[in-house]
Amino acid sequence: MAKRAVFYLALIVFMLAAPFVFPVFKTQLATVWLMIIVALTWDMTGGQMGYNSLGNITFYGTGMYVAAVVTIALVYDVGEYTGSSGGGIYEFTDGQYFAGMFLGMLVAGLFCSLIAIVIGYITFGLRGPYFAIGTLGVAIAAGELVSNWEWVGGGQGIALPVYPGDLEDGKVLFYFLFAGTGVVLFLFLKWLYTTRFGAAINAIRDDEEKAEAMGIHTLQYKLATWAMAAFFVGIAGAISAFQLIHFEPLESAYQTINLGIFMVVCALLGGKGTLWGPVVGAILFHVFKEVTWNYLLGWQWVALGALIVATVVYFEGGVVGWLMERKPHWFNLPAKADEATGEDQP
Amino acid sequence: MSAIIEVDNVSKSFGGVVANTGISLSVERGTITGLIGPNGSGKTTLFNSIVGYHPIDSGSIFFEGREISTLPVQKIARLGLLRTFQQTRIYGQMTGVDNMLISLPHRKMGFADAFGRNGPEEYERAEALLEFVGLYQKRFLRAGSLSFGQQKLLEFAMALMNEPTSLLLDEPTAGINPTLINGLIDRLQRANAEFGITLFVIEHNMRVIMNMADHIYCLAHGQLLAQGSPADIQSDQRVIDAYLGAH
Structure with a gap:
């Protein structure tokens, strides 16, 4: 128990000190937290409930746009602002900037929950690979729709005001916004997975037909799970919008082939269906990605592909799944040898 | 009648x-x-x-x-009105006890109850029913590692847990x-x-x-x-x- 407390304390200290100890890597560290958030939320449906979504990026992009629109609409007319394509002069006071940011984060989260319920109502009729493809289609369609919607800037995207004050301080703020959201999400999931709710979504993963036959409200559980995931992804998107300052629909908001896939790889690499897996996977993945992007430029996608193949083929349970098998006592699990071969007893 | x-x-x-x-x-x-x-x-x-x-x-x-x-x-x-399956269906990744607890009757549960945890009463009931079908000794094993016959007994106990x-x-x-x-x-x-x-x-x-x-x-x-x-x-x-x- 004491060991565990020391472990958590060390993590918290590292989390708080990291942006000051490694000042050059502030934005990189913030991105690690973003990866942790999207991997953990992906795992809620993908790992814990057995629904592999390729469309969670929809909530990230939508979160960005909702936060931006909220911030602008508090002060200016949105159509006029985006229509000027950066040509007009629009000032935001500090108060307007921060009010927009925090209200934007909240509204983005809630709005994404709402659209998760609407999309989920349609797509949760699909099972297995059909659900994955269906949600991917939703994400691509959302990106295309937004990029043709002139009111929110169309294909050019939206430029938000820059952080008022020292930009280095801004980077620290964004780091702590991501880190705070990530920690809240982690603690929320740590609790959620021990409740009956967690057991019910695990039951849906293991055998949905059986869960139905036992009278579990399967659709409600699926919608609620996705809505919770979308809430946190929407908030992460909102923070990203302010961090990036300018974003456009296809490459940065609804980036299906980048972040949309990376979140799945993070969860698989770390071990899907476990609490720590997505966290470990997100950290390893981001380090791997940055190293290959720096030192193997030109081959980075090949290296990434090789990593995915190696994970899927040799590490089916991911890093944490592999550890659970080797060191079950770290996770309070019964050792493998304790499992009987299962012969009948009268 | x-x-x-x-x-x-x-x-x-x-x-x-x-x-x-x-x-x-x-x-x-x-x-x-x-x-x-x-x-x-x-x-x-x-x-x-x-x-x-x-x-x-x-x-x-x-x-x-x-x-x-x-x-x-x-x-x-x-x-x-509950049924069991000819091709036995249990939640293979969970233990016997967890299989029982997830089978608690959802007709008596509101949405807020889903965010509660199971108390000692539920555990006792789960263990009593596992005892009833003769699986008490194996209650903490992964259900998927049980033999087919034992899985059938577990499925029967799960159905009883649901109070049909x-x-x-x-x-x-x-x-x-x-x-x-x-x-x-x-x-x-x-x-x-x-x-x-x-x-x-x-x-x-x-x-x-x-x-x-x-x-x-x-x-x-x-x-x-x-x-x-x-x-x-x-x-x-x-x-x-x-x-x-x-x-």
């Missing part, structure tokens, strides 16, 4: 294959009722129709006087070690007598069903061939012919 399950003139076909034609039967409350018939006679199809697994072509099905033929599986299960009023069992003794069958018959009878659960049982093992059932229906070629007490069925020439393939 009154009928708890009433099947009225139910027909079901899959494309050109007619599985059930005009079947009418009723299961009396508090009894053990058997459903027998040669392979392919439409027993499992009838079960699936009753629990709402697929829509029926015509006819109606009543549970406690309520029309249920258009309700989805989950709703029927929450009314207290009526339970449809699809071949409860198939694949079970013969030395365990007597124990299983005893448990089914006790579930019926002590917990007051009406049982409707598909069974191929004649010794089991003749020992246990109060009333038996026999299907052949998707139609109701005969019904009556075990003694009537055993001496019914049509039933014997159906099993021997006379028509």
